[in-house]
Amino acid sequence: MSGMQIEQLYVGFLGRPASLWELNSWQSADDTPHTAVAVRDALAQSFEFQQIVSQGNAYLVTQVYNNLFGRAPEAAGLTFWKDALDKGAVTPADMVESFISGATGTDATAMRDKVIAAQAFTATQDLRSEIATVDSLGNNGKAWLGAVTDNASLNTAFDSLYETVTSDVSNLVPIPAGHHMAAKVGTGLVEELYVGFFGRPADRAGLEYWEKTMDSDGGVAAMRQAFQSSAEFQSLVAGKSDVQIVNSLYQQMFGHDGDAAGLVYWSDALAAHTVTVGTLVESLAAGATGSDADALRAKIVAATSYTSMLAIQGDIMTLLPVPPAQSGHDFLLPVTDDASLNTALDNLYEAVQGPLVIQPAGVSHAPVLY
Numbered sequence: 001m002s003g004m005q006i007e008q009l010y011v012g013f014l015g016r017p018a019s020l021w022e023l024n025s026w027q028s029a030d031d032t033p034h035t036a037v038a039v040r041d042a043l044a045q046s047f048e049f050q051q052i053v054s055q056g057n058a059y060l061v062t063q064v065y066n067n068l069f070g071r072a073p074e075a076a077g078l079t080f081w082k083d084a085l086d087k088g089a090v091t092p093a094d095m096v097e098s099f100i101s102g103a104t105g106t107d108a109t110a111m112r113d114k115v116i117a118a119q120a121f122t123a124t125q126d127l128r129s130e131i132a133t134v135d136s137l138g139n140n141g142k143a144w145l146g147a148v149t150d151n152a153s154l155n156t157a158f159d160s161l162y163e164t165v166t167s168d169v170s171n172l173v174p175i176p177a178g179h180h181m182a183a184k185v186g187t188g189l190v191e192e193l194y195v196g197f198f199g200r201p202a203d204r205a206g207l208e209y210w211e212k213t214m215d216s217d218g219g220v221a222a223m224r225q226a227f228q229s230s231a232e233f234q235s236l237v238a239g240k241s242d243v244q245i246v247n248s249l250y251q252q253m254f255g256h257d258g259d260a261a262g263l264v265y266w267s268d269a270l271a272a273h274t275v276t277v278g279t280l281v282e283s284l285a286a287g288a289t290g291s292d293a294d295a296l297r298a299k300i301v302a303a304t305s306y307t308s309m310l311a312i313q314g315d316i317m318t319l320l321p322v323p324p325a326q327s328g329h330d331f332l333l334p335v336t337d338d339a340s341l342n343t344a345l346d347n348l349y350e351a352v353q354g355p356l357v358i359q360p361a362g363v364s365h366a367p368v369l370y
Contacts, residue, residue, distance in 0.1 A: 003119055003122070004115060005039075006026050006039060007023075007122065008111075008115045009036070009043055010043070010118065011114050011115055011145065012064065012067055012096040012099060013049050013064075013093075014043065014048055014067070014142075015142055015145065016142035017117075020122055040096070044096075053092055057082045057085040058082050060092060061078055061081045061082055061095070062078065064095065064099055065077070065099075068099050068107070069103070069110045069111060069149075070146070071110075109150055110150060113149065113153070114148050116154060117157050118141075118145055120158065121144065188300055189214065190206075190210045190223075191207075191300045191303040192281075192300055193281060194206070194227075194303060195296070196249060196281035197228070197230075197252075198232055198236070198252075199252035200331075200332060201304070201306040201307045201332060202303065202307050221278075224278030224282070228278045237277075242267035242268075242271050243263050243264075245267075245270065245277065246266045246270065247263060249281060250262070253288070253292075253296050253299070254284075254288065254292045254295045254296060254336070255295045255333075255334075255335070255336035256336075266280060291337070294337055294338070295335075295337060298337055299332055301341055302344045303328075331344060331347075332344075
């Protein structure tokens with residue numbers, strides 16, 4: 001099931017975004033595919049939700065209204081749902097499901113914006129945790145989401161999220177600036193290779209596939225070989241000399257042309273077949289220091305952020321492209337240091353604040369869940 005469907009249930013039952021671990025667990029390809037009913041039942045039985053249920057049915061109804069719509073129930077609604085729960089005509093899970101599927105008007109708008117905000121929050125956890133910084137957002141999702149009730153408050157929430165993510169860009173790095181760029185793993189390594197070979201961020205499917213594949217024997221070498229043999233890479237190097245290929249790698253990874261000595265050294269190595277393009281990408285990354293290390297680090301951070309936003313794009317029908325009229329390659333091209341990284345992330349978050357609709361406000365949200 002989609003991330004948007006999962007977030008919708010987390011908002012309804014628990015009033016918070018799913019954690020990155022929870023989202024990944026429900027979407028894991030290693031397990032039996034999870035249905036909306038399975039997730040609903042698990043959340044209904046969770047200790048976190050049962051703590052809400054234990055406060056009584058009037059409290060439960062009020063809490064779910066606040067979770068989904070950002071408001072207290074009207075008197076008639078509170079009475080109706082409390083009586084239904086008291087008599088056992090509906091279960092708490094049935095009630096949450098009914099609220100989600102029946103929302104219209106301003107309630108549908110509020111729920112839509114809360115679900116969008118929840119997915120953005122979880123995607124940002126992806127960005128921060130995979131780039132190995134302490135996640136200051138993890139315990140604040142419920143309070144952050146509670147303020148979202150319409151497009152205006154959604155935009156405010158995105159602004160605050162962006163400010164939190166970029167408040168200390170120096171922490172959003174695989175390893176400290178100026179250090180060698182070797183020994184990266186996981187997302188950082190996959191994004192590094194996408195930057196080096198293709199000059200763009202990973203697509204979401206590619207990232208997820210290679211994160212799993214690289215853990216197998218020869219996984220990283222297989223990834224390098226696959227990238228080098230790909231139609232995309234072959235089209236990028238078609239008709240280029242070895243010197244031009246080396247120079248394009250410098251431009252994609254560091255944002256500048258190669259120095260004369262480096263171009264001669266590495267092009268000679270390619271011609272002599274003592275290195276492949278795959279091992280050259282690895283060598284350039286591992287040996288980068290100073291401003292080159294800073295540039296590559298910034299590009300990996302930007303690429304990881306871009307790919308994280310694709311998780312939102314995939315479920316929000318109108319969020320295409322991200323950023324508008326700008327490919328991943330063009331998005332990464334100007335990123336060479338912390339200042340240009342900040343600009344790129346700012347542009348990315350501004351793009352996400354566009355016309356964010358799952359379906360028109362006022363239309364029942366049942367198709368989103370089922």
